[in-house]
Amino acid sequence: MLLNSTRGFLWSDVETRTLLKIWGEHDIQRALDGNFRNSHVYRDVARRLAEMGFERTPEQCRVRIKSLKRQFVLAKEGNLRDNGQHHKICKFYDAMERILSSRSRIDPQELLDSGVVGDETMDGTEEDEEDTDPAQHHYLESTGECSYPETQVKLEYPPIPIPVPVGHGTTVRQTGNNQSVTGQPSSRTTRPKKRHASLPLDSVMERFLEQSAEAEQSFYQMEEQRLHSEERRRETEHARELHMLQVLGQMFSSITTRNPVAMAATNAAMPFAQNTGESAAAQPGVPTTTVGHVKRPCRPGHVPVRSPQSLAEWPGYHSQQQSNAGQESLVIDRSFSIGSAARRGMDDITPLVKNIVPLLQSKKHKGQDGRIGIIGGCQEYTGAPYFAAISALKVGADLSHVFCTKDAATVIKSYSPELIVHPVLDSPNAVEEIEKWLPRLHSLVVGPGLGRDEMLLKNTKALIEKSKSRDIPIVIDADGLWLVAQQPSVIQGYKKGILTPNFMEFTRLYEAMHHEPLDTSDHQRSAMELSVAMGNLTIVLKGEEDLITDGNKVVLCRQEGSGRRCGGQGDLLSGALGVLAHWAYTSSANISVNPSVVAAFGACSLTRQCNRQAFHKLGRATTTSDMIQEISSAFKKLFES
Numbered sequence: 001m002l003l004n005s006t007r008g009f010l011w012s013d014v015e016t017r018t019l020l021k022i023w024g025e026h027d028i029q030r031a032l033d034g035n036f037r038n039s040h041v042y043r044d045v046a047r048r049l050a051e052m053g054f055e056r057t058p059e060q061c062r063v064r065i066k067s068l069k070r071q072f073v074l075a076k077e078g079n080l081r082d083n084g085q086h087h088k089i090c091k092f093y094d095a096m097e098r099i100l101s102s103r104s105r106i107d108p109q110e111l112l113d114s115g116v117v118g119d120e121t122m123d124g125t126e127e128d129e130e131d132t133d134p135a136q137h138h139y140l141e142s143t144g145e146c147s148y149p150e151t152q153v154k155l156e157y158p159p160i161p162i163p164v165p166v167g168h169g170t171t172v173r174q175t176g177n178n179q180s181v182t183g184q185p186s187s188r189t190t191r192p193k194k195r196h197a198s199l200p201l202d203s204v205m206e207r208f209l210e211q212s213a214e215a216e217q218s219f220y221q222m223e224e225q226r227l228h229s230e231e232r233r234r235e236t237e238h239a240r241e242l243h244m245l246q247v248l249g250q251m252f253s254s255i256t257t258r259n260p261v262a263m264a265a266t267n268a269a270m271p272f273a274q275n276t277g278e279s280a281a282a283q284p285g286v287p288t289t290t291v292g293h294v295k296r297p298c299r300p301g302h303v304p305v306r307s308p309q310s311l312a313e314w315p316g317y318h319s320q321q322q323s324n325a326g327q328e329s330l331v332i333d334r335s336f337s338i339g340s341a342a343r344r345g346m347d348d349i350t351p352l353v354k355n356i357v358p359l360l361q362s363k364k365h366k367g368q369d370g371r372i373g374i375i376g377g378c379q380e381y382t383g384a385p386y387f388a389a390i391s392a393l394k395v396g397a398d399l400s401h402v403f404c405t406k407d408a409a410t411v412i413k414s415y416s417p418e419l420i421v422h423p424v425l426d427s428p429n430a431v432e433e434i435e436k437w438l439p440r441l442h443s444l445v446v447g448p449g450l451g452r453d454e455m456l457l458k459n460t461k462a463l464i465e466k467s468k469s470r471d472i473p474i475v476i477d478a479d480g481l482w483l484v485a486q487q488p489s490v491i492q493g494y495k496k497g498i499l500t501p502n503f504m505e506f507t508r509l510y511e512a513m514h515h516e517p518l519d520t521s522d523h524q525r526s527a528m529e530l531s532v533a534m535g536n537l538t539i540v541l542k543g544e545e546d547l548i549t550d551g552n553k554v555v556l557c558r559q560e561g562s563g564r565r566c567g568g569q570g571d572l573l574s575g576a577l578g579v580l581a582h583w584a585y586t587s588s589a590n591i592s593v594n595p596s597v598v599a600a601f602g603a604c605s606l607t608r609q610c611n612r613q614a615f616h617k618l619g620r621a622t623t624t625s626d627m628i629q630e631i632s633s634a635f636k637k638l639f640e641s
């Protein structure tokens with residue numbers, strides 16, 4: 001959460017101090033020292049500042065530092081420290097001095113940039129010490145100083161006449177070179193006007209302040225323009241998102257009604273939608289197996305397998321049959337491919353994911369954005385439940401509970417104080433103990449690090465049954481899928497059930513359901529078949545591209561990841577999915593797509609983006625813990641920008 005809204009240009013004291021702390025860090029100073037190309041360093045400064053809760057662009061940080069340096073140099077060169085006035089011109093003098101003194105010298109280029117050196121040749125203009133210097137006010141405003149805007153810089157100089165309009169009790173005197181100089185009221189002109197050794201500095205400063213005020217004014221004008229155009233761009237994007245949502249809505253409602261005309265219209269409206277379904281003609285006499293509205297030939301030697309759910313009961317099944325009457329074509333429902341291509345346009349469902357992300361509001365109380373339960377964690381596997389639970393928290397859940405075996409609990413707790421760990425899964429009354437918590441949970445993730453112990457699987461099965469009656473999303477992964485492969489009925493037909501198999505787990509599930517070997521030539525079809533066989537559960541088949549289906553539609557997530565496949569990435573995904581599924585099902589946003597599919601797409605995109613970012617930094621050494629570190633920025637990038 002941002003500590004401070006920093007859309008405006010004013011820098012608060014706390015923000016400036018944080019900036020100085022970061023800028024003063026050893027590695028930053030080292031990177032800046034003698035290095036004229038410093039944009040990458042300020043990018044790092046801005047990033048660290050954002051981590052502390054302040055959002056500023058690298059350019060804003062650079063300009064702010066530059067301005068602070070100018071103030072520092074002025075105060076230092078004016079020897080203002082001796083008379084204690086240094087804080088008036090440079091509020092952060094001490095901090096600046098500490099930082100800069102640890103550098104061998106101030107980068108001359110930076111001083112040139114700041115305009116100090118260039119101003120040294122200016123001659124002085126006399127000025128009264130009591131006058132308010134408009135240039136100085138201007139400067140203070142334009143540099144974004146909000147902490148002491150009323151402060152006038154008072155230097156220990158003798159009083160010097162300043163220009164004021166003629167009349168009003170003022171006198172005008174001529175300088176030697178015939179320049180008209182306006183004097184003070186006569187009562188004051190009698191004061192001795194001693195020239196002081198530091199007078200040139202005064203006028204240098206005035207000129208300098210004027211120039212820097214102008215320079216910074218123009219910088220801020222440009223920044224303002226940039227923000228405006230960014231705002232406009234966001235609005236356009238938002239309008240496009242809305243349009244796409246409408247189109248998606250039309251598409252899904254046309255699919256539900258199986259109105260071929262509407263389908264055609266929607267197809268026309270969705271240029272990115274690809275009909276990737278097969279349309280090969282069935283061979284007369286070859287038996288077909290029907291999955292949903294999909295008819296396909298049986299593989300030789302296989303008896304057609306029917307989905308456990310009567311397909312004739314499916315909405316739209318008859319109309320699809322009728323619309324295909326007389327045709328022997330095999331139609332697998334239209335699927336559309338989405339993913340990183342989305343970077344080019346709106347051809348993915350990322351906007352729908354954005355829509356389900358709840359706002360962070362101060363009126364909310366702890367727990368409202370999600371209390372997630374993880375069932376898993378045994379002696380062998382303590383990492384997996386930890387990865388899932390901490391990922392759920394980092395995505396935005398408020399509380400993350402892990403229900404694991406006794407010997408795993410202490411270990412998991414030691415990984416993170418953030419998690420609530422219950423050492424109950426292998427206790428004699430495990431189900432009763434955990435059941436007490438179910439009313440408080442918004443979603444359940446079953447399986448990471450569960451193991452395959454008979455008793456643990458039995459307890460888990462009972463807990464799934466009890467959670468179904470609470471109507472919460474249930475994500476099943478890893479050993480939870482082993483359980484499902486043994487006893488599919490435990491989750492079959494539960495619409496808020498989401499299975500997240502890797503290829504091995506998928507094969508196991510498919511073959512358990514269909515009693516025939518998996519045809520590896522067509523993952524989309526197989527995944528749809530499995531979904532249908534499970535009663536339209538959402539299946540997330542993870543792999544080079546993640547394939548998400550609820551039996552009606554296939555959505556592909558091709559968010560760029562990396563080639564690094566360390567263990568635990570699936571746990572990150574399942575934990576994230578637990579939260580997103582809760583958000584999707586409770587969102588007030590009008591989503592025309594199956595909430596489980598939207599949540600799954602979000603979790604897949606996020607996991608892959610984390611993988612990509614971590615790999616970018618660490619390459620081969622990337623681990624799941626490193627990916628978890630990336631959740632914050634990956635989430636922001638995908639769903640909050």
Ligand SMILES: NC(=O)C1=CN([C@@H]2O[C@H](COP(=O)(O)OP(=O)(O)OC[C@H]3O[C@@H](n4cnc5c(N)ncnc54)[C@H](OP(=O)(O)O)[C@@H]3O)[C@@H](O)[C@H]2O)[C@@H](O)CC1
Pocket residue numbers: 380381382383384385447448449450451478479502503504505567568570571
């Ligand atoms: N730090 C921890 O605590 C972690 C704990 N974890 C926990 O470990 C538990 C067991 O989970 P698991 O996935 O390792 O076991 P299992 O289902 O027997 O599969 C292993 C076999 O499947 C294969 N295989 C795998 N993926 C494949 C693919 N995409 N495509 C094809 N084949 C693939 C692979 O085959 P192989 O490479 O040997 O040929 C291997 O033989 C579970 O509770 C989980 O949560 C993990 O989350 C990691 C982090």
Ligand SMILES: Nc1ncnc2c1ncn2[C@@H]1O[C@H](COP(=O)(O)OP(=O)(O)OP(=O)(O)O)[C@@H](O)[C@H]1O
Pocket residue numbers: 478501502503542543544545546561562563565566567568569570571572573604607608
């Ligand atoms: N070949 C691949 N290319 C890119 N991303 C992949 C690839 N295979 C898997 N992933 C991504 O890695 C994540 C986890 O998938 P993975 O297949 O590793 O799960 P898993 O085996 O269940 O993990 P775990 O080690 O936690 O048990 C998914 O988001 C998936 O998109």
